[in-house]
Amino acid sequence: MIRASAYTFKILRFDRKKPQEKARFQTYRVKVIPGLTVLAVLNRIRDEIDGTLSFRSSCRSAVCGSCAMVMNGKIDLACRTQVASFGKESIILEPLPNMEIIKDLVVDMTPFWTMYEKVKPWLIRSTPDPEKEIPQSEKDRSRIDQFVNCILCACCYGACPVISRDPGYLGPAALAKLERFVLDSRDERPHAWLNDVNDEHGVWGCDTVLRCIEACPKDVRPTDAIIDLRKRIFVDKVKKLFGKQR
């Protein structure tokens, strides 16, 4: 027999269309069986208790990146977080920080996608494509592994302390995406393009406090990307001094 336990969910409620009504926490009492995820509970609350509750979800298997939020102070995907994992019966749910709330747990991710597009997140080649695949060694392919795994859920963007004081900062996800292409043996973007991120809104903005790494549900390490990009920029500068830049 599986026994259900009672939990109290306190969920942040807000509607951008009604700015006069301040954000508040609403309490829901729910009985939960072990193994149930926060997303499953949210679905139940919306279905059975309160249809006005808004949150995003899709794959419910931690691959689509829809349901990032703050659960008892920790940023993660609601679909892969078990209710029992907190070890307490009171659970507070809040939307991702650093973005404007549209409604309840749904935030406006437009700034996040704007930063993503700024780094030109696509393969850039100058050599004409071969008839078959562009060869890539297993070793070269494995170098981009962790950055390929990024699901753009914005957990890192929500956790980043730099974005909260500088909304113009590119943020960990965009810089990790840039690194995914810079590290790709097939990418041929000119080195000079790294100048676009060679400032305080780019790689030099990072505090290297590793909050992004802690928040990532996919084990991506954006700080590694940022430090590597800094190195590349530095090495480029040195080469330039000695007249060796390509």
Add this chain to the structure above:
Amino acid sequence: MITREHDVIIVGGGLAGLRAAVGLCEKYDVALISKVHPLRSHSIAAQGGINAALGNNPDSADDSWEKHAFDTIKGSDYLADQDAVEIMCREATGIVYEMEHWGCPFSRFSDGSIAQRPFGGAGYPRTCYSADLTGHVLLNTLFEKAASLGVKIYPEWHVLALAIHENTCHGVAAFDLMNGELVSLVAKATLFATGGYGRVYFYSTNALINTGSGIGMAYKAGVPLKDMEFVQFHPTGLIGTNILMTEACRGEGGYLINAKGERFMEKYAPKAMELAPRDIVSRSIQTEIDEGRCLEHPLGNYIRLDLMHLGEKKILEKLPGIRKICIDFIGIDPVAEPIPIMPCQHYSMGGIDTDAATATEVQGFFAAGECACVSVHGGNRLGGNSLLETIVFGKIAAASIDTYLSVTASTRDKDICLSTARAVEIKIEGLLAGGHEKTFQLHGELAKTMSTYVGIFREQGDVKKAMEEIEALKKRYRNVGVSSPSLTMNYELMNAIELGYMFDVAHSIAYGALLREESRGAHSRTDFPKRDDEKWLKHSIARVTGTGVPDISYRDVTVTRYKPMERTY
């Protein structure tokens, strides 16, 4: 009401929709409408791979597109249209190379070529992959390509009705969820790439967004559906959450084990074993469960998917996503323990009736990807062919729409779109006025009905029960109410509207299953256990009628060079 005009509207931001947008956006004013951000589309969840006869694997040097076509046709239990399969398989290698050139990070062999693994029902290891995240890398690559071209996207807009008048499509009515506004969208051509209907079933590997509303919308607007009774059940869904455990688990050498410790596939497919096509493996697993040779768990009876003998290194290298899902969702590390699985609804072979150029019988209305039925999968789809279909037919849709727009004078009519949108407006007002029935309850009952009575094994009495149940639910649906009056981010309202379309999808599946008195591919009738080519080598075509029960007629299958024969593995 706001009206917007575009040359082309593409509904759906998964692989098929994005590929079509990429093909059209430089020449036309294209708008891609998606009810979630495109990168949240269900294409992202595909794990195992994409088939193309590249011949990169040392064991597949003499592979060819013809062999790929043969495997696909045999896998389809000869219901696929062979001319369409030939087009898909011939295009496959070019499509994979194109995706690679656009940046797709495929896994590699030691010679630097794209890696290929064995998959079910295939004579050669021809499934190209990126670990167990192939959908993720393909969708990201196509989204990156679309971003580089500046494709216009309406994210989180729900299309709620299709505007068709006198056999011509004029556009759609869509709801902008962020602003809580209904918008009339007018276009010279409309492409549906809206995905499958998994959530019509209770046990499904599909994302929560896969309601099949696009298929229902087309049907309601008068576009016929094809082969709806053919529903794929994936052999290996995790118990409880039903999350997909990729076929690559078996492609890499995993075993299926029953409670007696037997590799039971020996009884059902002695040559192909665990790598028989999905319909056969799912039936075998279900038989083991039904006959009591399964294990018990509070979440349900199950069979073991055993990867332990592959070793930690191979699991970490080839199936890292699977391992992470198992640890996160059921607390099991497949390196040390077998995975508890059961068959779950997975894929929609049937869908909007299209030809091999993605055209429907309605002028200016096209469909591609899982929502469409070309048919290239017939009675059963092979693993690795769905990703292929989305990109090949997304590309073909772009070419087809280009041709259509260059030879057909524009007939788009704003007023027709506006009256479609007005009808949706009235529907929304009715739902907001409130009724005592709840969407989640009716949806739950529908899904349980479908899983119980129109599942892996079907029988006349059961399917009739399903039909009665669906008709009763349709009546109750008239009294559905929505509790939230706010229009911004009102998912309850969107779910309520989509549910109406889900009933039509379910109805067409059940009625098709009732009428087809044979067993072919994934359609397995216990009261008609044999395939009957004389009577049933035919596509079923379902059309909407005034009574609510679909009108079903039949159309011959196109056979080119592969004569139907007995299907053994």
